[in-house]
Amino acid sequence: MSLDRRTLLKGSAALAGGTLGGCAMLGPAPRLPSFYDDIERRTFRFFWETANRANGLVPDRWPTPSFSSIAAVGFALTAYPLGVERGWVTRAAARELTLTTLRFLWNAPQGEARAGVTGHKGFFYHFLDVQTGQRFRRTELSSIDSTLLLLGVLFAGQWFDRAEAADGEIRTLAAAIYARADWNFFRHDGRAAISMGWHPETGLIARNWDGYNEGMAVYLLALGAPMHAVPAGSWTEWTRPYPQVWRGAGATRHLAFGPLFGHQYSHVWVDFRGIKDAPMRAAGIDYFENSRRATYANRAYCAANPMGWDGYSADVWGLTACDGPVEAVLPFKGQRRTFLSYAARGPVDLPDGRDDGTIAPTAALGSLPFAPEVVIPCARALLREHGARIYSRYGFLDSFNPSFRYFDVPSKSGTVDPKHGWVGRDYLGIDQGPILLQAANYRDEFVWRTMREVPALRLGLKRAGFSGGWLRS
Numbered sequence: 001m002s003l004d005r006r007t008l009l010k011g012s013a014a015l016a017g018g019t020l021g022g023c024a025m026l027g028p029a030p031r032l033p034s035f036y037d038d039i040e041r042r043t044f045r046f047f048w049e050t051a052n053r054a055n056g057l058v059p060d061r062w063p064t065p066s067f068s069s070i071a072a073v074g075f076a077l078t079a080y081p082l083g084v085e086r087g088w089v090t091r092a093a094a095r096e097l098t099l100t101t102l103r104f105l106w107n108a109p110q111g112e113a114r115a116g117v118t119g120h121k122g123f124f125y126h127f128l129d130v131q132t133g134q135r136f137r138r139t140e141l142s143s144i145d146s147t148l149l150l151l152g153v154l155f156a157g158q159w160f161d162r163a164e165a166a167d168g169e170i171r172t173l174a175a176a177i178y179a180r181a182d183w184n185f186f187r188h189d190g191r192a193a194i195s196m197g198w199h200p201e202t203g204l205i206a207r208n209w210d211g212y213n214e215g216m217a218v219y220l221l222a223l224g225a226p227m228h229a230v231p232a233g234s235w236t237e238w239t240r241p242y243p244q245v246w247r248g249a250g251a252t253r254h255l256a257f258g259p260l261f262g263h264q265y266s267h268v269w270v271d272f273r274g275i276k277d278a279p280m281r282a283a284g285i286d287y288f289e290n291s292r293r294a295t296y297a298n299r300a301y302c303a304a305n306p307m308g309w310d311g312y313s314a315d316v317w318g319l320t321a322c323d324g325p326v327e328a329v330l331p332f333k334g335q336r337r338t339f340l341s342y343a344a345r346g347p348v349d350l351p352d353g354r355d356d357g358t359i360a361p362t363a364a365l366g367s368l369p370f371a372p373e374v375v376i377p378c379a380r381a382l383l384r385e386h387g388a389r390i391y392s393r394y395g396f397l398d399s400f401n402p403s404f405r406y407f408d409v410p411s412k413s414g415t416v417d418p419k420h421g422w423v424g425r426d427y428l429g430i431d432q433g434p435i436l437l438q439a440a441n442y443r444d445e446f447v448w449r450t451m452r453e454v455p456a457l458r459l460g461l462k463r464a465g466f467s468g469g470w471l472r473s
Helices: 005-009 035-050 070-085 091-107 143-159 165-180 216-224 234-239 265-269 278-283 287-304 361-365 372-389 429-444 446-451 455-463
Strands: 197-199 328-332 335-339 414-417 421-424
Touching: 035 070, 035 372, 035 429, 070 091, 070 143, 070 265, 070 429, 070 446, 091 143, 091 165, 143 165, 143 216, 143 265, 143 446, 216 234, 216 265, 216 455, 265 287, 265 429, 265 446, 287 361, 287 372, 361 372, 361 429, 429 446
Parallel strands: none
Antiparallel strands: 328 335, 414 421
């Protein structure tokens, strides 16, 4: 079986209030409470300590032995300069690891072979062997995970701006890696929509990036590409299904996608405050406000808790894609309930929404810039109510499920306590990234202010029809 992102999000076990109206503030953010410093530093250490110093690849998860996730590498490349700014690592050390990573990405073998390569057409396979850097099993050449990687590459190329040879090499490599990507390769028969990926065994994945989910940045980078850009009309293909995914009314109306990661990933690198495309101009909001409303909807669903799971509240909440206890149907409070392993989770009435009682700290904490007034209390409550059970060496473990107290049902992904429930064993790079980098954006726009200066991103936004705000400058 071929492995791709959407297969995994369907639950594959094989790889183991404030006001909603108006525009978010654009001025300096209030200081975060002191306990957040520890969350950020521990989360940073995940990327810094687990990266393979020989090639810069970061594992998908830890401590379970794991392949590398190229998306996690994108988060890592963005995290290293943050470590410099916060005084956690030296600039020289961050530059060295960044160079190691970019040199590997540029020189690693590419081609249409089924094995022995890292990517094809300038893109990269979703998962790579962390030692060899070659395609892991039958994973897909991933348009979205390559995008998250390339966002990190572009960030590094913009941040390392000194007139020194090593900084210059970073800039040169970053530009070359991005320019090499042939975005038109992912278009079915020349059509405008971009496929989710490609397998050398079967060709392009039939499903495209459209509607509303984590794929927004795919089109922005594809539109801004210096050599292989897609037609401007591609953005229309992305937005075409919008009428089917609007939910709510008035101050709660938003483009819906159940798991919160879909409202966060593009926003880690792109400052959507005050800039709008045609659908957002018609709606009278921007995508930042849309994610704020989605965050509140996720919290409201958990607080209402229609399925009666244990541990949900207005302070302990957050549904997204994450690890889970096991794939099984088990009795719970007089009903038969489906539990999941790794899967996308969200309010059950929203697209891609499923709820098995599993909470992921990244869901709330990755939304910090959108709704700090509810995210900070959530972080505090997670520490207060669950403490060391879910918070350890690299900050918050990926997920936990207070309702899963079936100690006689084996869970390969975590541990089960008959009183407190299941806790995941691992940290996941793609979930650590939003926790760390969205806190940095909330503090001082760390990622946003750098990415606003990336010419390719500005061009991609303008070709997609965005205007206003910081794009005027």
